Amino acid sequence: MKEFPARDWLVASEVGNLLQTAKCDEGKIREVLAKARELKGLDAADVAALCQIGSPDLAEALFETARTVKEQIYGHRMVLFAPLYISNVCGNDCTYCAFRSTNKGLVRTALDMDGIRRETLELVRQGHKRLLMVAGEGYSAAKGGFNYVLDAIRAVYDVTEKHGHIRRLNVNLAPLTVDEFKLLKDASIGTYQLFQETYHRETYAAVHLSGKKRDFDWRVTAFDRAMQAGIDDVGMGVLFGLHDWRFEILSMMQHIQHLEDVFGVGCHTISVPRMEPADGSDLSMAPPAAVSDADFKKIIAILRLAVPYTGIILSTRESTAIRRECYALGVSQISAGSRTNPGGYSEGEDANAHAAGQFQLGDHRSLEEVIADLAESGFIPSFCTACYRLGRTGQDFMDLAKPGLIKLKCDPNAVTTFQEYLIDYAKEETRCAGEAAIDCELDKMGTKARRNAEKMLSHIKAGKRDVFC
Template identity: 30%
Template sequence: MFSENIEKIIAYVNSARKNKYNINLNKEFFSVNDIYGLLQNNDLRTMAKKVIKNNRKFFGDVIFLYAPLYISNYCINGCTYCGFKASNKIHRLKLSYKEIEQEALYLNHEGIDHVLILTGEDPVNSNFEYLYNTIKILKNFFKEISIETYSLTREKYEKLVTAGLVGVTLYQETYSPEKYREVHLFGPKKDFKKRLNTVEEAIKAGVREINIGALLGLYEPEFEIIMMAYHMDYLLKNYPNVEYSISFPRIRTAFNVKDKFYSISDKKLIHYILALKLIFPRVHINISTRESIKFRNAILGIATKMSAGSTTNVGGYTLYKDSTKQFEIEDTRTVKEFMNYIKTRNYNPTTVNWF
């Protein structure tokens, strides 16, 4: 497990970051230890050209699209940065199976074939049985189903795979154990190492697609990027027969969240993305609608997985459009509008993964 050596890795990273590095951007392959030199090199134009060339080689002209589907905002966790945190006095909602079908039908008609299920953690209102039954229902509407939920055991992931689960998105939120404890006040999610081990449990259960990331802004951004690099390197070496993605979500405004966060400029975020993409040319970069239209247009061709036509509230497509959002989105284009834009850039939008 990656968590077994996390303290040693963090100590190494904090020491290595203090040094100065020179890196040759013209070399063909980059290793995880090149992350320091790549982050210190500001020739983003050369990096971008190399990344786009690699993407054409490994992914062709395809941009994979998906849409999130929020099914419950009940939660027993105390995540200080989240609009769904247990202490927030919001209208709690849990979609019925019939309502899930209605939301699914809407997304299906929009042209979506890959759906990402999201839910808070609650043993009553978003329990395993509810998640399992939701996946079975959604198999009637979508070719590919992923989840972004609370941590599960290997046995439970195995059951979800038999029901039709293909992918798991799970953000560590922050790779700093101290910051993690600070922003997760109570609830099952408070366990840092359990969270860190979850993607490996999912892989061992047969999940074919894994998406990792940190919630950028919670802690020092460069530290998070470097730790993401070492985490991905570990996963690729130990579980090579999985399709991987990396996400770079910047924290956004949410209801009753007053924390102060680190700021990450668009240019700096692009630098982070390019650095990791050079090290991991076969790994997808996933950019959601929490980013602006301008940014998502600029990153197209570097990012190869993107959400479209999204809402971040339960039942937000057809049922409860005024319900509390987990966070605010920036790119409000419809699926069709975004697909049309992708085509103008000579890329091919698809919602079916051929992996």
């Protein structure tokens, strides 16, 4: 295995210099925003300049540019998923997390395969087609090693009820060896997701007190091993609130550039979680580098311009109001109806759910409530999994995305998967709003995309399922 030491490509001093020398000159900012509208991305110096925006006028110019770029690339699609927590057993002492090993008040659970199937069945019955499996870094001791994860993946894919089953399972797991990543790829996962939490080494050491996660370099080089194992769909993120968000964004840019330089493709998604209160974590109640709502919106807008073809994921950590404000600024994927405790879907919101969860949620709405809200706001909720299943990942995806050809696939697939949901799961009121949104979306499509969409919609309405292009 070839190694790519992080210190060769993750250089904190370069980030520091960029932040010190970048100036919020109006002319420079508007020049960068004009460049962003070309949909070719931004370099680190451009991003550093946008990070300095303070005036309301320039902030609104940033937001308007982000809205334009989001619209051009993603249109009105919003991909939906749910997290599936299979274990909150963890061997790490991370001071911001309820799952930390020293939190003796947490009710610990590692679901068996029947429990995982029950959770999956409940999510299938809600209408979900895409899940993100999450496990604390302690499943090895709890259930027999890495095979527990592989068995859990098979258990999720095994569940079928009527038309429903999980078509894409993404995973958020602790760093693995190359050989383990190969087994993960063979298990037919979608995206491998991992958050660095913070790229600032001193802060990282201060908040990760013990456990395997304390090794900064092992974690930050995980994507190298994943890509060497053949996984070309990876999702990164940091926990905003641990260190200066400007430093984190520019460090993330270094990470993305490294992956592009070595493997030819960067990350498929970026998640933007903000620290939320967590039981057993004093730090989470007073984040050392708290991010305001205004700055949070800047983060999303800047990332959308910096890496325009990369998905941005917004979780239910955020409130309903903030989520609504951020959709148009660049978000392309959201979770809905989430539970962060193992067994939370099949058991419901009981007294133990909060005590066993990873953090407090901000958006408690059901999947259907989120879908109805999206449709009424002009978005098309999408359950599409076509690209992964047809091999349109990594560089193949980018080859279609950058010239704008992916919309010929994504737009029809979005409306057809939405139509499936409306027929199979939605209440009458939601169905009416959703079908009106689909009709409106069809009117906006080009001739070829609309022809494909209408053909697939006719199959869906005739009783066929899982129709995609």
